[in-house]
Amino acid sequence: MLHLRLITPPDRTEAVTEVIEATVGTTHLVVLPGAARDPQGDLVLCDVAREAGDELLHELRALGIDQDGSIAVENIDLSLSKRAEQAEEEAPGEPADAVIWEQLTEATHEESTLTVTYTAFMILATMIAACGVVLDSAVLIVGAMAVGPEFGPLAGVCTGLVQRRPALAARSLAALLIGFAAAIAATTVFSLLMDQAGLFSRQMLDNGRPNTSFVWQPDPFSLVVAVLAGAAGMLSLTSAKSGALVGVAISVTTVPAAANAAVALSYGEYAQMWGSAEQLLLNLGGIMLAGTLTLIAGKALWRTQRGRWKRQRPLSRS
Incomplete structure (x- = not known):
């Protein structure tokens, strides 16, 4: 209650x-x-x-x-x-x-504001993912996905579109784009420093990497998973089952793709960089599409429910 x-x-x-x-x-x-x-x-x-x-x-x-x-x-x-x-x-x-629209709008407003903390989490998550892609470590990739805060702005864009609040959608999109731009720039510098320290190398990036090569090789499953994750994420927000967001966070490759793009950029591996960028945009687009459609369906259900409440009111209390 x-x-x-x-x-x-x-x-x-x-x-x-x-x-x-x-x-x-x-x-x-x-x-x-x-x-x-x-x-x-x-x-x-x-x-x-x-x-x-x-x-x-x-x-x-x-x-x-x-x-x-x-x-x-x-x-x-x-x-x-x-x-x-x-x-x-x-x-x-x-x-x-049940969907509490005011609560959803307030939550997405808070999570989609560009702050120092949000940017720091984005940068740290991308750096962790950079270590994961270079070392071909699935554990580090999963950890970076869980740390990444990008679902807040994604949810803010969806909520702003459905609720016809352009200011919320614009602020969320700005937080998303600036956050990823800052993370990629910082991780590129991080990669160069790690190379100078002898911890990263071009050979490590060019190896087969069977556990992490998917982050720069998008395929139809990339879009399918992004759409499913977007729908699951919005359902977790609207139904107050926030624990499901952890599963959503580790199911899409937004942060790892950004990390691979940054490392590839530091070594001039432009094919991998553009492949990673395509993977990133594909996932972001799929999540926003599915999240928006999920909210539209929820809003239609809310209107139906509201009509039912109005019909029952005369009988509910004396």
Whole structure:
């Protein structure tokens, strides 16, 4: 379930409580008149089944509570309440299938902002992958995939397109492109330094590398895996099953392809560099395509669910 903490202007508290009481799947409603100081207003608390959360947030925003007050949402890990169980049973659908669009937009906004930390993770992941491709180590490649933060901006692009928020899509795309550009540039310098130290060599790059040669030799499976990973990644975000993101992170070759491009560039191996660039663009494009289509399908399901809630409302509460 979700816990909502609202600060409401006193003249709208009654309307807010009516909306909460009319929404299928809500419970534990508490109203504390005049409890809020900044901004001034009434404090309203309630719990709502995840399936009904997006509908309730939509109604609250329609009342302008997000403009003149506050709406805070928290996940409830444990709720020992018979009434909470009843509320979840009343709400149509399953919690894992529910999409909280405001929560998704906020999460992708945070993960898709170009920051020093994001860029550092991108550079470090690409350097780790560079060691992996030169040593032909699948373990290092998998580790680099898990460290790479690129799925946040990819999800931000998809969310921005589907939600028609061009600013979010543009910011996410900028973070993605700048992040990879910085990582490739830094890893190229890193490769040159490793060569000077005698740890990298052109021969190591030109060897057969049976475990890692796929990062610069794209084939139809590259697109297939990217599409499947993009769909799985967006489902993990919208259903709050974030653990699945680890599997998504290690299933696509974005960071390793960027690393191989950087190492190949440092040695003037342009065939490998362009092959790696093609692999990188193919994976990014496949993930964004699948992620966008997955969100479109989720939005269509949300509209259907919303219509069902409206039809059930008159019967839900007396």
